[in-house]
Amino acid sequence: MLLITALAVPFTCTMTAGVADSSSISEQGLLPDGTLYSLIRPVGWNGTTIVMPGREELTGDVPRWLGEQGYGVIGYELSDNWNLAQDRSNASSAVDIFSETAGIPNTVILSGRSQGGLVTRIVTDAAPAWLDGSVPMCGGGAGAISMWNTKLDSAFALRELVGPDSQMSITRIQDERGEQAAMNGLVSTASATNHGQARIVLAAALSKIPAVDAETGEDVPAANLDKRIAEYTDAMPLALGIGVRAGFEQTVGGSFSWNHGVDYRKELKASGRWSEVQRAYREAGADMEADLQTLANAPRITADQIAVSTVERLATFTGNLEVPVLSLHTTGDPAGATAEEEAYADSVRAAGDNHNLRQTFVGADGHCTFSTAEQITAIKTVADRIENGHWVSTSPRSLARTAKAAQEATTIKLGTTRFTTPHPALPGRPWDVRNWDSYVPAE
Structure with missing residues (x-):
């Protein structure tokens, strides 16, 4: 070759267009x-x-x-x-x-x-x-703002509910390998208990992580909650995209994701999976309301306004x-x-x-x-x-x-x-040209 x-x-091209x-x-x-x-x-x-x-x-x-x-x-x-x-x-x-x-x-x-x-x-x-x-x-x-905000939501729920003292920073990642290890540790800890598995279901709902059977290509039936939980658990590392986020933050010079002002009860209801999350918590004998309150009270994450503006014009539509x-x-x-x-x-x-x-x-x-x-x-x-x-x-x-x-x-x-033809699903936290220049960092 x-x-x-x-x-x-x-280039100065003298070739004829489209000639066989x-x-x-x-x-x-x-x-x-x-x-x-x-x-x-x-x-x-x-x-x-x-x-x-x-x-x-x-x-x-x-x-x-x-x-x-x-x-x-x-x-x-x-x-x-x-x-x-x-x-x-x-x-x-x-x-x-x-x-x-x-x-x-x-x-x-x-x-x-x-x-x-x-x-x-x-x-x-x-x-x-x-x-x-x-x-x-x-x-x-x-678009990249909405995509990475919903990934943040799942990561935030996982960290705050499973290990709030974890070294997982979610944004402004300085140590990609350490971030991956922290995330894997949280997933492993959560998957070991029924309550933790319910928390995985909640986290997965916020970014609509799918549960599709690899053999049939069909959605795992709602009745088979155990298999759906297993699919969510296996998918979590790819769904959160830590390595890609770390690189993109370096490229644009800051963090472009945030969750201040986000009501996770509202987001969960809008996800279409409220009933599934309720069932997971009920079968685990766990308190879903307490976990939602934990998320409501947790300190929030802000973005860098310049990075948000850069990503808006680069990779939203x-x-x-x-x-x-x-x-x-x-x-x-x-x-x-x-x-x-x-x-x-x-x-x-x-x-x-x-x-x-x-x-x-x-x-x-x-x-x-x-x-x-x-x-x-x-x-x-x-x-x-x-x-x-x-x-x-x-x-x-x-x-x-x-x-x-x-x-x-x-x-x-x-x-x-x-x-x-899949079942329709509403996007989480949409962000396109209609939202440009509206982000204001929390004080």
Whole structure:
């Protein structure tokens, strides 16, 4: 594979846009800031290019299928410490590199997973002229303020109810390894007693940590409380995201999460899990009211106003969609509940652009655990929307038919499809453009 270094100068491209070519290009190089990228232009390129933040190696069956079907692909490495401004800028750099190296695309679709999914939403919100459509997968629909505030809520409940003298600081993390150890200790202590397990249920409710059966992809039945508790317990470390928070705080120069002024009784009732938490406490023989009072009396956490302002403009949303967007989200993602998609939809509705948004869900446990079939179906659906000027049905049945047709047209094993419609859930502590500049630190 050829390694080239892209110079940090404007590109002057003389290639023809979207011309099918008898030759193929496959190479790896560096974006202007030194970020690794890989690029593929297949034989008979169809003029559409998929930009994939977080897929710098372009390995696996998704890029393989895209190339087989005539799509150009460029993937680039994501930053450490959630440097989302760098990741956003590099999407445009990737398009420039593809245009210089392989030809100017007629159509560009952006699609990333996890951090790359959040970057996809951020770039889409910025509406660069080169963008024609987006497929964000499992990444930050509520925006970074809401996302990290609800993670704080779960962490705060865990600490204050299980070990208020714990060394877990929750925000302004100085010792990531020590913070992880403190959190693991709290989870271990809580899981050892019935009362502690009830407290895990309460903490999980505040950020809507899911309980999905890994075998069936279905929600664990409400009647099986023991299994739901086990799912919450296993998910807690990923759900709290300590390592990511620590890095993001370094990048933006302070803490962007707070809970002063938060009424946890109100938040718990709004979570949709009040009855489950009541049952967990009742079966444990524990006093839920006493624990809610403990949370009400506990000293609160403030954020740094400059950091909040930075994150607002970097990674929360205006809801303005200039291009079609189809999101993909697993129902059992502990890193971000499906309620985040409702938060995103609410921002888009408020901006009047809901005609450009479709949201799809996969019944599966885990973070970004999509099959190849599910990913390529989402990308193909947006490509068809761009080409035809209107959406086809994005119902689970219609998407499954699209995936079946794609499988019949290739020898690549695309895997199963598990498209579903989840139960709606209200987002916790939403924060978008309508809230910008309203945060005031507690005195």
